[in-house]
Amino acid sequence: MVTGGTIRLRHGKALLRHVGGTLGITLPVFFIATLITFLLGVVSGLDPAAGIAGDAASPETVARIRADLGLDQPVVFQYLHWISGVLHGDLGTSWFNGVPAFELILQRLPISLSIAGVALLVGVVFGLGLGLVAGVRHGGRLDRAITLFAALVSSLPAFVVAFVLILIFSLWLGWLPSSGYVPFADDPIGWLAAVSIPAVALSVDVIADLARQLRTGLVVALSENYVTGAVVRGLSHRRILFVHVLRNASGPALTVLALKVPMLIGGAVVTEAIFNMPGMGKLAADSALRGDVPVVQGTLVLSILLILACNLCVNVLLGVLQPAARRRS
Amino acid sequence: MIRQLLRYPSARAAFAILAVVAVLAVFGPFLAPHDPLAQDGSALLQPPGTRYWLGTDALGRDVFSRLLAGSTVSVLASLLSVSIGLVLGVVPGLLSVFLGRRFEWINLRVIDALMMLPFLVFAIAMTAMLGNGLVQAMFAVGILITPAFFRVTRAEALSIANAEYIEAARLMGASTSAILRRHVVAKVLPPVAVAAASMTGACLSIVASLTFLGIGVVPPDPTWGGLLATDLANLYDRPFGPVAPALLIVATVWALNALADALRDSGRKETAA
Amino acid sequence: GCGGSGDKAAEKARVRWAFMLPTSWDPVTSRTGADINTVSLAYASLTRLDKDGNVQPALAQSWTYSPDGRTLTFQLRDKLKFTDGTPLDAAAVKAFFERGKTQKDSFLRPEIESIASFDTDGPLRVVFHLSRLDYQLPYVMAGRVGAIASPTAAAKDKAKLALWPIGAGPFKMVEFVPESHAYFVKNPDYWDAANIHVERLELTTLSEPTTTIASLVSGAIDVASIGPKRVEEARARKLTVTTAPSLNASDLMINRNKPPFDDPRVAEAVRYAIDRGELVKTLTAGLGTPTNQPFPPHYFAFDPQTRDKWAYDPARAKALLAQAGHAPGSLTVEIVINPLINEGLPELLQAQLGRVGIKSRLRIVPPGSSSWQSEVYIAKRPATAVDGTVGRESPVQNLLAVYGPQGIMNLSGPYAPPAFLKAIDEVRATPIDAPQYKERLQRATRLGAEQSPSVWLFSTPFIVATRSRVKHLNIVPSQIRWEGVTVE
């Protein structure tokens, strides 16, 4: 099967090209997103020089510190300087406590990743599950119940959900702690207990949106001709659903999933505040409030990297599941 | 159009809720039975009663009046964000389809970049760094929701751009602006309206989250989100305190979403017909 | 080998305390009064206060003033050492204070102004040569000023000390994540280790106040300060609530260098516009006490003669404003606030000022280096700001912090009333057991309160909620301490 081999190679190459193309788009996006982030610090007009000089600040010392920090250069150079630092893992040092921003962020990364990760997992499992049921039973009572649930739940701000969960699981039932964080390595069960309420509070929105999207995708896909074709060919319903329909119906859900990642990582700030978990979102918000520009920029850059990585995964997955979609783009 | 929408029961409910919210937003401050800022030291943290219908907060301010008075700000704030998102999203969304490849490429990448920003955190960072105030917050949110409008507009415009009647117009000598005016704008508006409705809801919820975190709103001005936050803080004294503001937020967001869904459905039916 | 063995015991005797982290873990660069609560975990001070605010021996067994009052000698305990193994002897103490004098970013310098030089007299005796009479120093040495840090660590890396304390305190740090948490284990070499029953202390930042009680109930934390209005709820949830006298006091700082307060009549009007009774009733559930000076009434530095001044008198306030040429409603001031202050206080003040015709706008400046610290404490940019003090070990220190030329809470700084400064010098020169000490001290308080424009509002006690397993809380007037605290 020489030809078969070359064909496989051809598809492999097409997939590689797809991945390459996605990467090619990702890079400029990364630079633009980080530029926006950087400009935010510039526009803020906050100046570390004054802070460092302290109460003994004379115009000359401030000017000297500014020059030392490169703040007297054109913004483009400042950006290039900064981004090259970023690419080398140097995010600058906090204006507030002098600790390298990268270090500060790394300490918090596991927490944010735990919350966002578990939220993503819960969101995907329940979102896809409910969406599947609703889509297959569309028009039925179960479908209507799920749709209503999704509509109501997605209109709740995450912090309200968080409070309701605290009321139920921490105050009434006393099952789960309402604050604090335990590293996974120290105590996996404690970790799960600490992470579960915040993660669930965050995931509710993901569940609702994924369920909705998957349902719509399924309803559309189920009415496609190839489903009729498969029925006529004598395939079982289960096979038609899981082998044929799902991969084509999951497009919008996957796209939404990619869009939800920034919401999850960004939304963690609310749950982290409520649950007093020292995650990246809280760090970013606190630092923003006290004008600690390097830390804010650092957290944003890291979040952007994470989000881009997730996006890349989803895009590649989409390309694998739906070669036609890949071709079209 | 409206009549068609009213055929959906959910749209009827949505309209009813939104009508109430609109009345609150416009007349809320005038309907308030008490001054929303007036403190009654003799009635702190009162439960709902005849004098103070929804009770009072920790400073003895009438919660009901504050809820009414906060409507204007909350609703205006969401509308402001949505308007910013509309302007920044729809125009480039349209032009990206019609103004050549380079413009399109840059637009797409910028929008992609905006979508890569961690939403709430970025809104907070932007608000805090541009000076903590509601207008700044709404500006930040407006910019962050731009991609939603951009994508909707662009998708619709793309589907129109390849239509043969556009080519026909071009063959009769129509310029790009003439094509936009005659053929494109009117068709792009309905889906944009759908997006605007659901985005208004989303913004309301985002504003609530921001105010909950103490971002964007400076005391003593009431907002729904701020009230919810204080009511949650006083949960022990007023266990049902959060219900009213939460209900108001949830109902409004739901109504806007339901309206968006109904709009979308009726639009679909119409094109199918 | 800390905590390697005895994990079980550590687990049992573990306390999780929600408080806030210090501005720096190095006593030399720590900047605010509240820091002593946490700095004192890692450091022992030369002296310490008892529950009534009296000085007791600590690292120093005893101290003596020379008859002329110009030298002060501390006799250290034997065989003390820092957690890095460096011996804590007279040389180490001397090195610490010299660093406090010379280090560029030292915040200790004004506090030890009256000490001209340091000497050792044998390995266990430190001698302070004073440039002026100062009988307050033993008090001062009970706080962060006397919290001796390892000279070896400081010589190695001063910056690191700000993040990783090396002292000879009851605990030794084992983990620190800035702005998040700091974990400690018991330091067996602490001189009073016999009284430390907590094996592991986990300090975390204060949670969202709305969920503090939930966190206590669910066991996520064991000890936390709560607001006065949450006492009832905490008790209802079977938490132990301990209240103890404190030196806390809230104030509305006023900047006499900024209009409209450059006219003393306006500042005076504000004093009459404030209804402290209402503040106490509304904000502290009756647990607070009104005060018009930086001390609560139970404290010996409280001046009884001032007590009844500036009673609530809106008519007088309006009259003063009219005299200053401000018609009702024509004056708008900006009040700077931060999110940590008592919920509702700014709005209540705003309403009270409104009643005498002063309109106001609130502006939030978050606490932190580049905003609250630099803008309010250092640059003194606002015309008014709402703030509060947690007190200092020495009343003189306390008065200087709020009225002195370099006091961080003196918004009018570097201005300080000359008469007040003279009175302070007199107090310093008076031995604390002298009969006229108290009277002189109260006079200084009186002069400060009269001549500085800031308005003192009320004082609240320490209110600490604990899970029932934590017993015998040890709260001295300016700080929470851990000697004697037991865990079940």
Place this chain on the structure above:
Amino acid sequence: MRHRRPEPPAEPLLSVRNLHVVTAQGRELVRDVSFELAAGGTLGIVGESGSGKSLTCRAILDVLPPGLNIASGSIRFGDVDLSRLDTASWKDLRGKALSAVFQDPGSYLNPSIPVGRQLVEAIRATLRLGRTAARDRALELLRQVGFEDASVVYRQYPFELSGGMAQRVLIAIAICAGPRLLIADEATTALDVTVQAEVLDLIDRLRRDQALTLILVSHDLAVVSQICEHVIVMRDGAIVDAGPTRSVLGNPQSAYTRSLIEDHAVHTIESACPTSVSGKRTPLLAVKGLHAGYGIRTVIEDVDLELAPGEILGLIGETGSGKTTLLRTILGLIPTASGTIELDGARIDGLKAGPLRELRRSGALQYVFQDPLRSLDPDLTIAASVTEGLHLRGETDGASIAQALGEALQAVGLDAALASRLPRHLSGGQRQRAVIARALALDPRVLLLDEPVSALDAVNRLHVLKLLRGLAQEKGIAQVFISHDLGSVAGIADRVAVLYRGRIVETGPADLVLANPSHPYTRRLLAAAPRLSAQRSEAPAVFTAH
């Protein structure tokens, strides 16, 4: 002569009795349809679009669209009553004894799975073969349906196949388990004439080789007449004519069948009419040595064309031969690579923005699209669309615009009352007239028509052809006319140009070229076109319709 089946009438394989299909609201879409089909028989179902052909087939297969139901009637397949079958039994029947192929073949394959795997899946579901056996069988089937490079096709995705290839794959899937009955619902409708011929041949061959019983659905009487022994004609959900093909064609019972036959005849017969108006006049449109394409790909190569005023040039050629590309190049939508285009002696190739817009606004050169619905803005009234060019030209005088509108509508024979309607409220023929009116409103000298009648039914098609002819004769509007349908070209064109792979391989007077093609490609094109043939032998009585 086709293969003949000598067996006497036996127990019918399929028997449909009094079938009624209704919507949930109770509207009858198929009314009282009955027929019987013996094993080995071939039945054609014809009828206009929407007449219920597909629903009848789907009812047999129990795959009616959601919301539609069989209200009454019985369907028997062999000795099973299909109307009371449970899911499990259906699974045993479908794909094995009963199978089907449909119109728009691409959409019946899962776009995300290589076709080979879909074929293997069907084989394994019906035949319970092992993995490798199924794979071998799949490759064999692919070769059987005419793929020489079966292993290549095996790994391709549906979107990588042409319509004809996809239809062959579907046929392979349909016959994989050796079914007894194959239903081919418009299996060739969207395909090119030459591809259509191949697929029909394939079906016919398989039918004979595998003793298939066949139902062939089409709206084209000619297609059915070539293969089927029997035919039923449907209209509005009911059978209007039925019987052996020859007798139905030779002696149609209903007026509707008669009109179908006549319509089919019309364009071929009318070929006599056009009298060439061309003398040796100066050409209005002249194309010389034209090369054009997309990017680096050249689609049009060295094309020369001349068009005199009032002349109609028919342009024919298979799909992808470059007909549309040629017209779009003339219109300036695709840049020329080399060569010249002259309109009335002036070069119009290579014009840039301003002058190009000027030329377009003059209206001299107008284009008519294949699909009238898509080339009209759905939100604009007919009047607005027709007068759009006038507005763009900058004319503001309401009265003169109204007059131009009136004239244009009159010229195409559209009632002025329709001017205020939206496109979707017009019939297909009316829409196409509106599009032509839009072109006429600008006083064109040359009309380029890209398949203007393909979307129209026979009756409308004739009207539009007559209209175009009239415009050429009365107004002297020169036209280039593209059509797949050779009958239409023959009926209207003065001259014909045959495009093959981007080159004009033959050109000359229409009657001459069509009657006596000189290029082999033209011959093949003409041979592939289905023709109405009533010449089938008398069928055995294996079929009855009621």
